Amino acid sequence: MRPIRAVVLGAGYRGRAYAAFALEHPGELEIVGVADPEHAETIPAPRYWRDWRECLAARPEADMVFVTLPDALHYEAAMAALDAGYHLLLEKPIARTEAHCREIIASAVAKGLLVATGHVLRYTSYFAHIKAIIDSGELGEVVSIAHQESVGFFKIAHSHCRGNWSNSERSSPIILQKCSHDFDLFAWWLGRRCRRVSSFGSLRLFRPENRPAGAADRCADCPRQIERACIWSACKMYLEYGERLGYMFADTSREAMERIVNESPFGRCVYACDNNVPDHQVVNMEFEGGATVSLVMAGYTERNVRTTRISCTGGEIVGDGERLHICRFGSADADLDPSREPFALRETNPSRHGGGDFNLVRSAIRLVRSGDAAAMKTCTEAALESHLMAFAAEESRLNGGRVVELK
Ligand SMILES: NC(=O)c1ccc[n+]([C@@H]2O[C@H](COP(=O)([O-])OP(=O)(O)OC[C@H]3O[C@@H](n4cnc5c(N)ncnc54)[C@H](O)[C@@H]3O)[C@@H](O)[C@H]2O)c1
Known part of the structure; x- marks a missing residue:
């Protein structure tokens, strides 16, 4: 029995978490391609693309598509993958609006395809x-x-x-x-x-009116006494608190985390974001x-x-x-x-959701293999x-x- 073949669209935290199943269970799941503009190669696969559209346009030989893209791309990617006849493992949220969620589910049901949503709990x-x-x-x-x-x-x-x-x-x-x-x-x-x-x-x-007087837009530029007194300082959060960052960033070396603080949106003052x-x-x-x-x-x-x-x-x-x-x-x-x-x-x-990530993948590939339309x-x-x-x-x-x- 050959493994179920999947392509991964979006090789971030979630894409890597699900793809890891193939590394541990190669007889059950094979990742045959990955699309991501920056992180595709963090998941071992024979083919890479920089964008999910290029991947689907290439019509890869696969049974499933793992949609682990940012929320805003779920609808378009999920609809395109269903139209191309792939079963989906689709991260939650299914889509950003009720109408789009209903459309994706209706399309899958009409085509007899599976949408396994990332409700890992x-x-x-x-x-x-x-x-x-x-x-x-x-x-x-x-x-x-x-x-x-x-x-x-x-x-x-x-x-x-x-x-x-x-x-x-x-x-x-x-x-x-x-x-x-x-x-x-x-x-x-x-x-x-x-x-x-x-x-x-x-x-x-986290509102502008709560910003301490004199605080800078980025924590690395903030006056030291203000930065040291702030719970939310990015310098503290990413360089000092020692929180497990592995599931948030592909590279957690000291140099990479300093770049995060100095250059990325994660270095912004919490009172100066567009949240x-x-x-x-x-x-x-x-x-x-x-x-x-x-x-x-x-x-x-x-x-x-x-x-x-x-x-x-x-x-x-x-x-x-x-x-x-x-x-x-x-x-x-x-x-x-x-x-x-x-x-x-x-x-x-915690990066595996108490075993839920792998159990969801296992359940989805078993459903696809079974071809049981009612269960799907x-x-x-x-x-x-x-x-x-x-x-x-x-x-x-x-x-x-x-x-x-x-x-
Ligand atoms: N089930 C859960 O518990 C759970 C937990 C966290 C996140 N999520 C959901 O999973 C999804 C992904 O979240 P994440 O934390 O992995 O985010 P992430 O930012 O780590 O990963 C998203 C990846 O998509 C890539 N990407 C962006 N545009 C692309 C494009 N056009 N083509 C191909 N790749 C593209 C990015 O480069 C990035 O690597 C989100 O929808 C999120 O809401 C679910």
Whole structure:
């Protein structure tokens, strides 16, 4: 049996993360080409192109296209790849507007092609374990979920103030970028559709009026006493904090990081960027059957982690992002199944999303190999639900929290 052949469009953090599967499992996946203007060669392949259009125009002999391009290029690239007859592994967001998301999914379904969207969390053992407990019925019915996506202070400044996801005109609303994963989990756990949504949120901190008097536009040029006193100094963030940068940049040598600080957009003062996405947002949802979900997207937190409390008619599931505590009300023995508890993530490498990246690739290539049209359609359509919830949340936020009914 030959491996599934794929081309990668966009050899950044996500392209490299998925392509790494082929290196570890060459019998299952072969990368036959890569398109990227700058980083193509960071993924081993027999053919390279500088632009995704050149790649698709060459009609490479492949079964799948991995679309791991910046958000703004997803729609055009995904539609072109589907028109050329390729199955897709498409990073989230599917596209930046509801109409474009619907068009991509409809095109794939009409052509009998797979769109496996990058909702990697449902492919992790931690979140799948929650799903298994809910589905077992051991705790009764889910009544409410309180869930927080803590973005982390490093990431809110790096990605959502200085970086690619800072301006909704260029990328997409932050509630879609950051939380389509979370919406996907809610719909999957509950196995029901969301009926209505309301949301509030705004940009509190990284605004020009909060800039310290005398601060320069770039941290490397800032007066030393101001720069040293600033949590958000790019000199501190990229040269001193020691945060794992490997998944953000292909080259993390000292020289490369100095270039990042001195020359790239990541060296800008956080109060002098063209960012507009909120740094905090809350979303309330009601699902068919009456279950309620509240989601908090919090930018200013120490760690990037998701925490969850699921209240059921007969018990509770509490997750701190790494471990789950599961209790049945009135039971002397709090944990349901000693062989299952305490439950902890087996793979903690954050650049691999707790094993989710590889499990998503494995699941997508198995679906393609199976040729199971019904299963491919189910997988393709599932991703749209989370995006519709995110677009409804953004519509509500922009309209003062007005309740938005999902169509
Ligand atoms: N599933 C997840 O958890 C997750 C996490 C992070 C990012 N993402 C999504 O993945 C996508 C990629 O994000 P990333 O973090 O890898 O970004 P990135 O900037 O690291 O990678 C994007 C790559 O696309 C390349 N590119 C730009 N224009 C191109 C063109 N015309 N042709 C070919 N290549 C081109 C860039 O050079 C870059 O290497 C985004 O849509 C993002 O929202 C998903």
